Amino acid sequence: MPAHVTLAPPTDSDTWLGLTDETLPVAQAVDWAVLPSCGAVVLFSGTARDHAEGRDCVERLEYEAYDRYVVPKLEEIAGQMRQRWSALGRIVLLHRVGLVRLGESSVVVVASSPHRPEAFAAARFGIDTLKATVPIWKREVWADGEFWGLEAQHLTKLDS
Template sequence: MMSPDVIPADTWVELTHDELPIAAIYEWALDPAAGAVVLFSGTVRDHAEHRTGVTQLVYEAYESEVAPRLAGIAAEMRQRWPSVRKAALLHRVGMLGLTESSVVVAASAPHRDAAFEAARFGIDTLKATVPIWKQEHHDAGTDWGLQSQPIAQVPQS
């Protein structure tokens, strides 16, 4: 697998405090050889497991670990689906309100199956392996997200 320290031009990984540029990510993922672009955007919703009245989320991250892990996921996407043309994995930190995007994963490929599968792998692996945590503000108080998972390694094929 490629070293995550060297991020190729066809890979966009980022951790940011800024609003995620959904349209720009989609435009970047376009490629003349790709007939499919799949873009997943995870947004802040008004409820969580056993919690109602969620008003905002605050994301924190082990920042120095995020980009290398995102790059590793992108490399694994390409290893599993070699036809992937472009791969993007971006996550936001800080305070986010309802309907704001907290995470975006995009994959472009010549055919939709590879694009869908690579994007699904990207978001699932990001959620399971990248050290990012969320604090939920809801009608009963403030808690760390119940869906938090222990940090794992990127699965190897």
């Protein structure tokens, strides 16, 4: 089990971060992000699909992470989101490790804001930056083999 298991939303923060080997609470993340001051809630849920670039018949995904660095990197991303879009209400950045079956969510990013342009931009930044900087690696498993995803990431520092 990962070092950081955070499936319950925080009661003392407007930022919910986590790494877990359990099913991600997609609906709960959206519900938690709703605030009276926010008219927009944007969700990105990355789900396991049955194909990858140049390859059909993907059976499942398996994720590994450098556990002790994941939540600090997620904190850094959330901080950058708040710095760029100061009106953000709540932020959710959750990722799975271990086995992820087809149709299951491997990553959830939610951003709420008073207006939709900021919520969309923040959510897009959140998922793009997470994929580019957080030390989580994906293995695609097929009936006749497996392959580590081409987008395996290295530890990098976010630019301010």
